[in-house]
Amino acid sequence: MTGLTQRRRGPDEQPRPTDAAPPYLDLDLLEARARTSLAPEVFDYYAGGAGAEVTLAEAPQAWRSWRLRPRVLRGVDRADLGTTLLGSPVRTPVGVAPWAYQGMAHPDGELATARAAAAVGALMTVSTSATRSVEEVAAAAAGSPSWFQLYRQHSPGHTDDLARRAGDAGYRALVLTVDLPVLGRRRRDLRHDFALPAGLRMANQPGPGSAAPEPGPPWTTADIGRFAELSGLPVVVKGVLRGDDAVACVRAGASAVWVSTHGGRQADLVVPSAHALPEVVDAVRGEPAPDGTDVEVYVDGGVRSGVDALVALALGARAVFLGRPVVWGLATGGADGVAEVLAGVSAELAHALLLCGAAGPADTGPDLLVRAGWPPR
Template identity: 55%
Template sequence: MDLNALEGRARSALDQAAYDFIAGGADDERTLADNVAAWQRLRLRPHVLRDVSAVSCQTTVLGTPVSMPVLVGPTAFHRLTHPEGECATARAAAAAGTVMTVSTMATISLEEVAAAAAGAPRWFQIYVFTDRGLSAGLVERAVTAGYEALVLTVDVVVAGNRRRDERNGFALPEGLRPANVDLGPVVPDPYRVPGSGGSELASFVAGSFDPAVTLDDIAWLSELSGLPVLIKGVLRGDDAQRCIEAGAAGIIVSNHGGRQLDTAIATAEALPEVVASAGPDVEVYVDGGIRRGTDIVKALALGARGVLIGRPVMWGLATGGSQGVQDVLDGFRAELALALALCGCPSVADLTLDLVKHGL
């Protein structure tokens, strides 16, 4: 699977502003690049003379069986890349036998996305809005539509400085809006340098996201929904422990794809500390820079239950719709199976910390 070539084809298929919105990161994009590089810096120490005649990628996530530990992460505005948007992605995830995490900022309603892949496992990603009633309403809709978990994103209390979007004056094309929330009027972003421009999304974050979100909101969402709540955007062990004590059912190690705080630690480097802090009874997931089956092996060996994929899914959607996304997911599964065999591990449960060597 050549994801670099796939991204190139997606870039040709999209207009520059749409491509940059998906591909770009914050400021100088150091974290964006380091997310990929950090996995590459890790080296594998494979076992030999083990029976790998039958290799399985199957596992469970929050008790739900899946075909592989590769989940579709929450990404906004799928119809920016394909007219069938999140519905196409949902069908692909279902066909691949894995979980799709639907973004609050989806361009198709959470109910329609659920109906597009009825019976498939799905999680719903949510923010805490200044208007708590808006958050509560989304949660209630997600519960009614059969979503099985909530993913609370906690690293976007303010919008990162996404320079590509500023240069492009990024705004959604006419007729394309978030289906679950109203972007509302443009609100000045207090963190923007005067005269630096901005984007429609940054203005929405400034006017709608609650910068006063705290640990108390974990219990609030858990009680409101009755669903497990995973916290996405954690890079420190002490923060992970505080979230768990506050009621989190799982942790997603993430720096928002390098789109928020530039020079933040790469997720591959943050993962071991978070896993150690979370302990054996809390599932930890990771996203950011996963581009190969060997990256997945490294993540699981370091203690992750699974990985979430963002940009590669969008490139598949842009170039081939639902089938394009399924091809990406199937490609990850094939590469994971190969890497397991070459590491002498017949299943993902056989991946252990001693398979990974840190540094060169």
């Protein structure tokens, strides 16, 4: 059972599209239910952050450092959430961020998440550290656009092969996660001596008996164009928190940049995504993508409501991506739980847009926002 009103789905029934707004989305209740349904070490793996977890704690509050300035008398009586992400149509700008080991949350793992995202019309980003293979998850998405996220892991040859497989499997973009030169110090995982539960494996990594991993040299901006060529896909660079880094990535061949703190799981005490986003958006404005279109900017990190999503769109994000709320939906309700989280946040976003006199994501902008505490004293 999730934090929403839910009915039981038949064994062969796909998650239903959610045209009607769910009655109420309570993500705090959903997280509490996930805590009781998951083993403590699994819950802490998903919920925890790096260091003292300052970045983790600050992320949701950072979105609330803004206040809305609604427009009135604009003749708007309907909000259409439809947009495109790197040219792929989606029914909502609320997507699924990459997160590892989904088989720990539900037996169907990434397959359930992919089916749910397809049913809602949301874009899913599939983790390198998935418990289902590149090809299996692509097939489960049933033609809906999805992206594949790539880490620098194992041998350079294996990483290159994953990039090629993503292109062959029909993914629409390759997402390079670049904020992981080393793994963050995640105290909860260290306390539990966390390991993947028996019976699960990283499906996209070499199997037992393979040669020991031999990581190659650290990635640089030169790898952006190389991975684009290997995969035949546009490249999104994820983990960008600075304007100068964003410009360097774009000039090296990135089609989009993704503002992210990795869920607060890498460096602690870093700037929240909500505060880094305006600098990145301003920096890449006017920088062309490889195909000559405008560079798109995405964001994740602490988005917990449709109002948070509206703030992100008004600051210049093309889309927002959810991590932990989707985890809790999967853990408590499988594919239906994921679908209802995505639909619930999307419904809240549509409602907030209407209240601000905006007809859709493209009808937002910085004029809708002011920093909290305004006017200054």
